[in-house]
Amino acid sequence: MTYNLIIAGIGGQGSILASRIVADAAIQAGSGVDGDLKVRVGETFGAAMRGGSVASHVRIGPDVGGPLVPKNAAQAILALEPLEGLRIGIPYLAPSGLAILNTSEVMPIDVKVGAASYPKLETIKAALESLEGRVYLLDATSLALEAGNAKTVSAVMLGAWANLAELPFALEQLKEALQGRVPPKTVSTNMKAFQLGFEAVASD
Amino acid sequence: MLLMGNEAIARGAIEAGVQVVASYPGTPSSEITESLIEQADEFGYYTQWSTNEKVAFEIAAGASLVGARSITSMKNAGLNVAMDTFMTIPYGGCKGGFVVAVADDPDAHYSSTEQDTRVLAAYAEILCMEPGDQQEAKDMTKEAFELSERFELPVMLRSVSRISHASGDVVLGDVEQGRNKIGFNKHYKVPYRWNVYGPPGARSKHEWLHRQLVDMKAYSEQSGFNEIRMVEGARTGIIGVGLGASYAQEAMQELEMHESISFLKVGIPFPLPEEKILAFLKALDRVAIIEEGDPVVENMIRVIAQCHGLDVEIVGKNAGRMFNPWGELNPDIVRKGIADFMRLSIAEDEARNAIKADIKELVTTRSSALCPGCSHLGTYWVVQKILKKIPGVHIVNGDIGCYEQGGYGEGGRKPASDEVSKKYKRSSPYETLDTIHIMGSGIGLAQGQVAAGYEDGKVLAVCGESTFFHAILPAIVNAVYNESDITFLILDNSWTAMTGHQPNPRTGMNTRGAIKPADIFDIVKSMGVKHVSRGNAFNLQEAEELLAEAVEAEGLSVLILEGECQLQNVRRNKITEGFMQVNQDTCNGCRTCVTLGCPSIKFDAVTKKASIDPITCCDCGLCTQVCPVQSISKGM
Numbered sequence: 001m002t003y004n005l006i007i008a009g010i011g012g013q014g015s016i017l018a019s020r021i022v023a024d025a026a027i028q029a030g031s032g033v034d035g036d037l038k039v040r041v042g043e044t045f046g047a048a049m050r051g052g053s054v055a056s057h058v059r060i061g062p063d064v065g066g067p068l069v070p071k072n073a074a075q076a077i078l079a080l081e082p083l084e085g086l087r088i089g090i091p092y093l094a095p096s097g098l099a100i101l102n103t104s105e106v107m108p109i110d111v112k113v114g115a116a117s118y119p120k121l122e123t124i125k126a127a128l129e130s131l132e133g134r135v136y137l138l139d140a141t142s143l144a145l146e147a148g149n150a151k152t153v154s155a156v157m158l159g160a161w162a163n164l165a166e167l168p169f170a171l172e173q174l175k176e177a178l179q180g181r182v183p184p185k186t187v188s189t190n191m192k193a194f195q196l197g198f199e200a201v202a203s204d
Numbered sequence: 205m206l207l208m209g210n211e212a213i214a215r216g217a218i219e220a221g222v223q224v225v226a227s228y229p230g231t232p233s234s235e236i237t238e239s240l241i242e243q244a245d246e247f248g249y250y251t252q253w254s255t256n257e258k259v260a261f262e263i264a265a266g267a268s269l270v271g272a273r274s275i276t277s278m279k280n281a282g283l284n285v286a287m288d289t290f291m292t293i294p295y296g297g298c299k300g301g302f303v304v305a306v307a308d309d310p311d312a313h314y315s316s317t318e319q320d321t322r323v324l325a326a327y328a329e330i331l332c333m334e335p336g337d338q339q340e341a342k343d344m345t346k347e348a349f350e351l352s353e354r355f356e357l358p359v360m361l362r363s364v365s366r367i368s369h370a371s372g373d374v375v376l377g378d379v380e381q382g383r384n385k386i387g388f389n390k391h392y393k394v395p396y397r398w399n400v401y402g403p404p405g406a407r408s409k410h411e412w413l414h415r416q417l418v419d420m421k422a423y424s425e426q427s428g429f430n431e432i433r434m435v436e437g438a439r440t441g442i443i444g445v446g447l448g449a450s451y452a453q454e455a456m457q458e459l460e461m462h463e464s465i466s467f468l469k470v471g472i473p474f475p476l477p478e479e480k481i482l483a484f485l486k487a488l489d490r491v492a493i494i495e496e497g498d499p500v501v502e503n504m505i506r507v508i509a510q511c512h513g514l515d516v517e518i519v520g521k522n523a524g525r526m527f528n529p530w531g532e533l534n535p536d537i538v539r540k541g542i543a544d545f546m547r548l549s550i551a552e553d554e555a556r557n558a559i560k561a562d563i564k565e566l567v568t569t570r571s572s573a574l575c576p577g578c579s580h581l582g583t584y585w586v587v588q589k590i591l592k593k594i595p596g597v598h599i600v601n602g603d604i605g606c607y608e609q610g611g612y613g614e615g616g617r618k619p620a621s622d623e624v625s626k627k628y629k630r631s632s633p634y635e636t637l638d639t640i641h642i643m644g645s646g647i648g649l650a651q652g653q654v655a656a657g658y659e660d661g662k663v664l665a666v667c668g669e670s671t672f673f674h675a676i677l678p679a680i681v682n683a684v685y686n687e688s689d690i691t692f693l694i695l696d697n698s699w700t701a702m703t704g705h706q707p708n709p710r711t712g713m714n715t716r717g718a719i720k721p722a723d724i725f726d727i728v729k730s731m732g733v734k735h736v737s738r739g740n741a742f743n744l745q746e747a748e749e750l751l752a753e754a755v756e757a758e759g760l761s762v763l764i765l766e767g768e769c770q771l772q773n774v775r776r777n778k779i780t781e782g783f784m785q786v787n788q789d790t791c792n793g794c795r796t797c798v799t800l801g802c803p804s805i806k807f808d809a810v811t812k813k814a815s816i817d818p819i820t821c822c823d824c825g826l827c828t829q830v831c832p833v834q835s836i837s838k839g840m
């Protein structure tokens with residue numbers, strides 16, 4: 001069985017780093033030539049620019065082939081920005097899949113110049129729920145600031161995911177991978193962010 | 205170890221003991237050379253960013269002629285630029301292992317075209333390898349160096365975006381300790397080996413090249429990269445090429461057809477393992493071919509089948525088509541294709557699709573925009589302002605670089621009709637450019653428009669400074685020589701920004717350290733251009749005056765507008781503070797600042813006031829200069 005996770009966001013928010021952390025954890029858990037897990041990370045960009053939509057597809061399992069998640073097959077979507085969660089959730093979220101959306105909105109230029117409107121958070125949540133998603137809204141940006149650095153948003157999201165999802169590896173392996181990938185000086189801030197994310201969804 | 209496909213290719217080169225690396229950047233290939241540059245000191249080899257792919261190709265080829273193992277990497281379009289030398293080097297062949305890594309881009313995520321460069325390997329008669337995952341990307345690259353030395357020819361490694369920019373677990377191998385000796389032998393094995401005109405001439409060198417194909421075919425026949433898995437009794441088969449093979453295998457598993465379809469994985473699309481393919485085809489009634497890009501392998505297989513009079517049904521991207529010969533593959537397309545081929549029906553969840561169609565409406569587009577503080581924003585503002593004042597239908601010929609966004613159109617709108625082009629009315633920097641094709645094309649097209657007698661308006665062209673060194677120089681000389689009356693703008697932001705900020709001759713550094721930056725003004729002057737000017741792209745008044753003069757000048761005029769890429773400026777100078785602010789009392793809601801196109805500027809439809817996002821604003825000051833009521837100033 002393949003575990004499919006998509007981390008969606010905007011260029012520069014850290015979705016690519018987060019996807020590599022998950023991939024590292026999976027490699028720890030038993031991939032490589034002799035292991036039976038394979039790992040693939042695929043990245044999809046909009047028009048390849050900064051500030052554009054980015055989604056990182058992470059696939060873990062013995063039969064993984066290509067780097068892209070099939071439609072309706074993402075067991076989990078972590079969205080660092082809510083509209084991006086909707087954009088990716090509609091095609092990819094599996095029925096009963098988990099969608100964790102950071103509530104901090106980043107307005108597209110189209111909205112800023114008054115050429116388009118941004119959907120309300122509740123509308124986004126309801127839309128994904130209409131696809132049978134298990135949807136969680138989380139103010140990850142505030143939690144990241146609480147941890148000490150706005151850039152730890154993706155660690156908050158991974159923490160929430162670790163609590164809500166059936167991980168394809170041990171929780172410890174994910175934490176180790178996180179420590180291994182983030183800049184050494186930010187390890188404790190990131191661990192704190194992870195923990196805050198983990199706890200934020202515990203009470204739900 | 206988790207490696208991106210491009211890093212895996214770089215690692216393969218390192219394991220093979222690469223000695224010379226020369227490339228020009230191009231997405232999705234750039235990380236191959238970036239990764240090699242990062243590790244150059246550790247493993248001890250030479251690297252350079254060259255000014256274009258042809259030059260880079262020649263550097264790598266020259267190194268090979270004196271025995272070094274060398275690699276050049278490029279994007280699909282890069283091979284077009286290198287084409288002349290690429291076609292000719294095989295006539296003399298090479299000595300040190302020489303690998304040409306080309307990253308194609310099916311779906312044109314980052315490219316002007318979807319061109320499939322595998323055809324060009326066949327055209328040049330050199331071996332082409334195509335990895336199906338990151339492990340193969342590394343292993344094939346390493347082997348490619350050996351094959352290149354064995355056949356004394358360059359070997360092409362064809363990647364695609366979904367290999368190059370995807371990551372996978374890769375098991376590393378040992379790094380070759382020895383290095384090839386450097387030396388030169390004019391008549392190495394063949395008289396006048398490195399001189400296609402050397403007696404007995406090019407025809408005989410072509411014959412030599414063509415004969416090498418026999419050995420290449422023999423290798424392809426026994427290579428583990430081309431692998432058959434016959435299923436007893438199966439009458440249908442699938443041939444998967446490169447990434448197509450990975451998609452196919454996954455889809456077959458999922459459809460539980462693994463045990464009923466014979467499978468041939470092709471990792472060497474040229475030359476194909478003809479005997480293996482024949483054996484495969486002969487055992488089957490129907491075969492589907494799954495490959496990224498054009499039906500390149502498919503067509504060659506059709507030829508094999510026809511030459512041997514085989515009565516086997518072949519489907520792919522041609523007749524009886526299973527996949528479109530445009531766009532890219534993905535797991536869904538491949539699964540559906542295989543299901544149709546096997547006459548299985550996969551149920552669509554109609555109810556779910558209906559809900560999706562409904563909620564899709566909510567998904568606001570996120571149009572790409574130039575970055576906050578980008579010097580190109582100021583330049584396009586000035587271009588629009590000047591051209592609006594002059595009556596006529598002006599043509600602004602674009603080019604490729606970050607500034608190509610000047611032609612991306614505005615805010616998720618529908619395509620315009622041809623009525624729109626009758627009058628010059630533009631309201632956004634993203635509507636500035638009228639033609640965009642490929643690096644260097646704008647300045648040539650502009651000269652053609654003038655040569656044809658276009659008189660309905662001004663004719664301009666733009667390029668970036670990296671593009672200037674890459675493809676513009678001969679075109680400027682041409683404009684001087686042929687007395688073309690165009691206005692040409694060089695948007696100099698000091699970096700090859702579009703592809704991730706590689707240095708170029710203007711930056712003041714190369715891969716080895718600091719150097720004196722080239723002076724574009726002097727270069728243009730020395731080519732004989734009479735009207736050359738330069739100014740600061742962040743000073744709109746100055747830029748406007750200079751552009752007005754340049755547009756009015758008789759004959760060719762060249763204006764260089766300088767302003768460092770703001771992302772690099774912020775990074776290098778560690779700028780963390782500073783932003784602009786709109787005075788909400790005096791803002792009159794005129795939206796002039798909005799038409800600057802900076803993504804940090806917001807407009808509130810209810811209050812009819814503009815505001816600036818303090819987080820993304822980087823304090824470039826362009827908006828303060830455009831506000832007609834002086835409502836924008838430094839924030840606190």
Ligand SMILES: Cc1ncc(C[n+]2csc(CCOP(=O)(O)OP(=O)(O)O)c2C)c(N)n1
Nearest residue numbers: 230281604605606668669670671700701702
């Ligand atoms: C033949 C070819 N090689 C490489 C590329 C990739 N590429 C696109 S634009 C560009 C150069 C951009 O630099 P510059 O002209 O300085 O403009 P900037 O992006 O800095 O505005 C490159 C290398 C390409 N499109 N075509």
